[in-house]
Amino acid sequence: MALFASLVVFLISNFVPGDPVLAQLGDILASDPVVVAQWRAKWGLDLPLWERYGIFLRGLLHGDLGQSIATRRPVLEDIVQFAPATVELATISFVMALALGIPLGIAAAIWRDSWIDALARVLSLVGVSAPTFWLAFIMLAIFYGWLGWAPGPGRLDPIAFPPEGPSGFFLFDTAWAGDWEGFADTLAHLILPAIVLAAATLGLITRTTRAAMLDCLQQDYVRVARAKGLRERVVILRHALRNALVPVVTLGGLAYANLLTGAVMTETIFAWPGLGRYTFRSAAALDFPAIMGITLVVSATYLLVNLLVDLSYAVLDPRVRR
């Protein structure tokens, strides 16, 4: 499927009116036919369509995604460089959304129609309805511009050196090197973009948890558990929640994959040097080798996440294990 996706991007890239020649060379150079022909030959754009796709596929088998037109570096190198920033951001957001959304959803289901239910509903509604880019502006304006509590855009203080580390995940690398000052700086820079990115996911997770919990709390086995005289806490956490988690995990898996792509807006505003910003820049520059590479990587991630979700059913639901 991921391969098909690359084929589609490939075909689209050749049938749309936009021409990378113009985007890359600028008006003046692009008006010179000799320069344009040379440039096309250099990037293989003069070859027939199928030959080019063949070259792309052959490269793929060797782990080569081709060269980015805009950065003039191998696409794979770009992706490997930018991915950790996005994965770090998306993971922190995801953890935040789960840590807040699941308890909120449970509480909203238990005390249905109470103030906490209303709060959960308003929060999830605003989370789903607010434009990410606007939320980012508001957060920056309040916590950076006005209150000065949070640092500005970027992954680190502008004067700080990026940590030398094995992974590219700054939290891990700074902790690994014992650089706690860098760790704190990284964490501080992460908080605002992570909250912004988490908003929509938080809304979805709260809604789903609440609906699933309401469903489970009405089931016979919950009534039996209560009739057996189990404590309410045990009934809710062990009997109801465990079953309610199945739809939450399904949605959560997809939501995590979406966070990786949803980072486009957040990263653009927070000057976050991750895949999202790379995607936007590649798209704006009509850098199709890069877009194809990103599509492949993201589609592969979707598949992987779906596999993990399927596997997690076995943990949550013993019936699947058979």
Place this chain on the structure above:
Amino acid sequence: MRRRLRRYGLAWAGAAIVLAWLLVALLAPWISPYPPNAVDVTQRLLLPSAAHWLGTDILGRDVLSRLLHGARISLLAGFSVVLLGAGIGTAIGILAAWLRGWGEEALMRLTDLVLCFPPIILALALAAALGIGTTNTIIAMLVVWWPKYARLARSLALVQRSQEYVEAATVLGLPQKRILLRHILPNIFGPIAVLCTLDLGIAILTFAGLSFLGLGVVPPAAEWGSMVSEGRELVEQWWVATFPGLAILTVVIGFNFLGDGLRDWLDPKAQR
């Protein structure tokens, strides 16, 4: 009963919000205090006041007037994407359910193919490739928008096809085409309309997002996403970016309320 009232109360509130914005979009040229693109650099970045209720932007344009005109582009883009997307998708889904065999297989594989894309990336790439402009952005969004409707329409049509009334119509000897258009289509209309309503909010958000990134409308058009973008650096002059964002938020909330209400109304079992 009280809960019921409150549930539909939210739906009515949503309908009121949507209606209000539709009116604003319709009447924008008459109710705006200033022309949306009237530049006056002597009046730039003014705080909200009696003369400029929502202040002025960096070129001295009245934020309120631009915001009211922005409703036109946002709603128009949202409705075009969703209605056309739903139309194309539903047609393909019903066609697939009607063709069966390899035709159905081919159409549904095509649908899966588009669905397996990360939609934002595809829309971004297409919008960039087609060039800036409202129509181009709508086209780019349409490409990623129709598949969910194709899937929904096909599964709904398949369910309807096994119903007795369709069998009766078949036995009566009505042509397949007539059964599909006159018998099945009206019966699958409800769920599709619900999806459309909930989708309108998402479409408006996506369009505003693409505009924010500079891939939507051509400046100086007054559009909410690009208005936020113009004010993004102006943290001190918070009103420039805050109000257009609030406009998007309220429209999307309105459609979400309305869509939730419609869903409950059409499917009382799902009500909670």
